[in-house]
Amino acid sequence: METYVKTRRHPALPAPSRQTGLIGWMRRNLFSSAGNTITTLVCAAIIALTVPPFFNWAVLDAVWYASDGSLCRAEGAGACWAFVEAKFGQFIYGRYPAEEIWRPNLILLLFFLNLAAVLTPRMPYKGWLAATLLFIFPMFAWGVLHGGKFGLSVVETSDWGGLLLTLVIALSGILASLPLGILLALGRRSKLPVIRTLSVLFIEFWRGVPLVTVLFMASVMLPLFLPEGVTFDLLLRAIIGVALFASAYMAEVVRGGLQAVPSGQYEAAKALGLSYWQMMGLIVLPQALRVVIPGIVNTFIGLFKDTTLVLIIGLFDFLGIIRANFTDANWASPNTAATGYVFAAFVFWMFCFAMSRYSLYMEKQLSQGERR
Amino acid sequence: MGSMIKSWLSGAIGLSDDNALARGFQDPRIRGWIMQAAVLLLAALGIFELVQNTVLNLQKANIASGFGFLENPAGFAINFSLIDYSAQSDFLRAFFVGVLNTLLVAVLGILLATLIGFSVGIARLSPNWLVARLAGFFIETLRNIPLLLQLFFWYFVVLQLLPSQAESLTPGGGIFLNNRGLFVPRILWEAGTFAPFCVALFASLVLGFFARKRFAFEGWKVLGIAVLPPLLLLLVLGWPLSLDMPVLEGFGFQGGISLIPEFIALLLALSIYTGAFVAENVRSGVQAVPKGQVEAAKALGLPSGLIMRKIILPQAMRVIVPPLTSQYLNLTKNSSLAVAIAYPDLVLVFANTALSQVGQAVEIIAMTMAVYLLISLGTSLFMNWYNARLALKERGTA
Numbered sequence: 077m078e079t080y081v082k083t084r085r086h087p088a089l090p091a092p093s094r095q096t097g098l099i100g101w102m103r104r105n106l107f108s109s110a111g112n113t114i115t116t117l118v119c120a121a122i123i124a125l126t127v128p129p130f131f132n133w134a135v136l137d138a139v140w141y142a143s144d145g146s147l148c149r150a151e152g153a154g155a156c157w158a159f160v161e162a163k164f165g166q167f168i169y170g171r172y173p174a175e176e177i178w179r180p181n182l183i184l185l186l187f188f189l190n191l192a193a194v195l196t197p198r199m200p201y202k203g204w205l206a207a208t209l210l211f212i213f214p215m216f217a218w219g220v221l222h223g224g225k226f227g228l229s230v231v232e233t234s235d236w237g238g239l240l241l242t243l244v245i246a247l248s249g250i251l252a253s254l255p256l257g258i259l260l261a262l263g264r265r266s267k268l269p270v271i272r273t274l275s276v277l278f279i280e281f282w283r284g285v286p287l288v289t290v291l292f293m294a295s296v297m298l299p300l301f302l303p304e305g306v307t308f309d310l311l312l313r314a315i316i317g318v319a320l321f322a323s324a325y326m327a328e329v330v331r332g333g334l335q336a337v338p339s340g341q342y343e344a345a346k347a348l349g350l351s352y353w354q355m356m357g358l359i360v361l362p363q364a365l366r367v368v369i370p371g372i373v374n375t376f377i378g379l380f381k382d383t384t385l386v387l388i389i390g391l392f393d394f395l396g397i398i399r400a401n402f403t404d405a406n407w408a409s410p411n412t413a414a415t416g417y418v419f420a421a422f423v424f425w426m427f428c429f430a431m432s433r434y435s436l437y438m439e440k441q442l443s444q445g446e447r448r
Numbered sequence: 449m450g451s452m453i454k455s456w457l458s459g460a461i462g463l464s465d466d467n468a469l470a471r472g473f474q475d476p477r478i479r480g481w482i483m484q485a486a487v488l489l490l491a492a493l494g495i496f497e498l499v500q501n502t503v504l505n506l507q508k509a510n511i512a513s514g515f516g517f518l519e520n521p522a523g524f525a526i527n528f529s530l531i532d533y534s535a536q537s538d539f540l541r542a543f544f545v546g547v548l549n550t551l552l553v554a555v556l557g558i559l560l561a562t563l564i565g566f567s568v569g570i571a572r573l574s575p576n577w578l579v580a581r582l583a584g585f586f587i588e589t590l591r592n593i594p595l596l597l598q599l600f601f602w603y604f605v606v607l608q609l610l611p612s613q614a615e616s617l618t619p620g621g622g623i624f625l626n627n628r629g630l631f632v633p634r635i636l637w638e639a640g641t642f643a644p645f646c647v648a649l650f651a652s653l654v655l656g657f658f659a660r661k662r663f664a665f666e667g668w669k670v671l672g673i674a675v676l677p678p679l680l681l682l683l684v685l686g687w688p689l690s691l692d693m694p695v696l697e698g699f700g701f702q703g704g705i706s707l708i709p710e711f712i713a714l715l716l717a718l719s720i721y722t723g724a725f726v727a728e729n730v731r732s733g734v735q736a737v738p739k740g741q742v743e744a745a746k747a748l749g750l751p752s753g754l755i756m757r758k759i760i761l762p763q764a765m766r767v768i769v770p771p772l773t774s775q776y777l778n779l780t781k782n783s784s785l786a787v788a789i790a791y792p793d794l795v796l797v798f799a800n801t802a803l804s805q806v807g808q809a810v811e812i813i814a815m816t817m818a819v820y821l822l823i824s825l826g827t828s829l830f831m832n833w834y835n836a837r838l839a840l841k842e843r844g845t846a
């Protein structure tokens with residue numbers, strides 16, 4: 077007798093085409109309701125109105141190769157990339173003498189090697205490498221960049237410029253602010269009232285004023301504070317201002333880390349009879365600093381962007397030197413300024429975006445222990 | 449026996465009755481005081497040294513000191529001012545012009561940045577893929593480009609594209625936008641009607657607040673209570689308002705309110721840059737609200753707008769407010785970048801122009817910094833109060 081009962085399972089039917097593939101994805105993510113559809117269309121209109129003109133300006137109509145600005149001045153010309161190409165050396169090194177450029181290159185290479193070594197997880201002798209980076213390297217870099225030692229010719233700081241100057245200010249600012257910030261953070265959490273009050277006053281003062289006024293102070297007031305005969309050049313004064321400013325922010329970041337160390341750790345260290353500095357140096361700070369690496373990177377990103385302000389007191393950092401080149405009559409065109417700004421924005425964006433991704437990566441790495 | 453143990457113990461931890469000095473240094477409390485005294489002494493010495501150097505240097509350079517210069521005529525013009533000012537006004541008035549210009553751009557910037565930040569932050573979490581991506585692009589691009597660069601871009605690139613005065617862009621209604629700035633109508637009040645209106649407005653705002661607090665009135669009702677009485681008063685007074693329209697006469701616009709391009713560029717740059725940061729704060733605040741809250745609200749059948757306003761945002765605000773405070777402070781401090789495009793804020797008017805005329809760097813920089821410190825302190829106090837009000841009232845904290 078024949079039955080009509082299926083003995084085998086019917087193969088699964090494919091999902092309706094409206095719910096799978098590109099169409100399904102679009103229905104779910106772009107056109108799920110009337111409101112959503114309108115929003116999507118508005119966004120699409122915004123993209124259609126802004127992206128093609130920008131693409132035309134930056135790529136299709138752009139002047140890629142030229143020996144002067146005449147092509148950029150032509151009607152309908154787009155971005156003047158030839159300007160960036162012609163001035164690239166200045167943008168990076170400022171007026172640093174061309175035959176001495178190996179010096180900043182060497183310093184930058186050594187710095188990034190040293191930094192990469194410190195940032196690599198599970199690197200042997202990490203403490204020593206970090207100490208070198210913090211204390212020995214800055215002096216070595218000054219010696220090589222400024223010259224006058226090791227038989228190198230002197231290059232005055234007024235000739236330093238471009239990305240080199242931006243990096244010098246940002247890096248020396250952060251390197252100087254790290255130890256100072258740690259001390260201030262310890263001071264702010266100290267049980268000794270005088271030290272705590274002084275730390276709080278110092279931190280809140282620098283956090284309460286804008287960097288522009290700090291730089292003005294460094295450029296016009298600092299010379300008044302110094303005894304007769306002692307003069308700092310403008311770059312050093314700017315670095316002092318930036319470092320003091322950054323140390324207050326660093327102190328707050330480190331304080332967050334100190335608060336994240338469980339009080340049991342402090343108690344256990346005390347119970348072992350460790351002195352204050354032993355307790356902090358061996359038990360608390362290694363844990364606290366580990367937690368705040370992302371915060372330190374974020375402070376650095378802020379500082380890196382803020383170094384552009386030194387152009388207000390007359391130093392030619394990356395943005396400053398690009399702006400200074402707009403006045404070159406040879407390259408003057410309606411597109412030169414826009415090109416320069418877009419180029420500067422792209423470079424700053426790359427640096428900052430890369431660092432913020434690193435900070436996110438470290439945050440994930442550091443929280444691995446707590447994840448279940 | 450007892451005294452033996454006692455003396456052994458005190459020997460073991462370094463206490464000996466016969467050596468007061470040694471005991472003092474072993475005692476952490478006394479050691480702490482000695483150290484603090486040393487630090488205080490060092491700080492005092494350092495400050496003394498600085499003051500002495502400064503006084504000597506000032507004498508040598510023949511620079512006067514004291515605040516007497518504030519009463520001298522400033523001698524320079526300021527092209528944007530909220531109070532009456534001319535080159536004959538004294539430095540103190542120039543100082544207040546600067547302070548008010550800084551406050552104006554900071555307050556408007558904070559309002560705009562909050563608006564941009566909350567919209568973009570919520571859009572970043574939108575289920576609409578395109579909206580979320582656009583918001584993400586906005587945030588990631590603008591956060592990672594220096595504010596000064598953005599300011600230059602707005603001022604020297606975007607605003608340069610604006611037409612001349614004769615070809616002003618206008619949406620009608622007496623609003624004109626051109627390369628000299630934005631011109632909007634000014635509201636003129638008939639004599640003696642502005643003050644009563646302000647009193648009425650204030651009274652009805654208090655009434656609205658009270659209605660919301662006491663009778664849990666919401667939305668349109670509160671707005672009605674707050675807005676209708678002043679409008680009624682205006683009708684009773686016979687609508688004593690007229691508009692002063694900006695009109696192009698000869699070489700420039702006359703009448704109305706004119707906002708200079710520097711102001712517009714600064715306001716745009718500050719509010720968009722800070723808005724990107726606020727958006728990130730809002731996003732993390734919204735994400736910090738437990739999923740169960742949204743699910744519960746959906747289960748109750750609330751529409752998505754209400755879920756956002758009544759369930760998510762009130763809880764997210766607890767996470768958002770502390771970082772929001774520091775963003776507001778950053779915006780206020782960043783308004784000092786005005787000096788780079790010559791918007792006459794406090795830094796440009798006082799720490800730059802006035803400083804170059806008087807040369808009294810110490811007094812002028814100190815006054816400038818004091819203003820920013822006061823603003824920072826005021827904002828922090830207000831936001832701390834607001835934060836305490838929002839904070840979760842837990843057992844034992846009431």
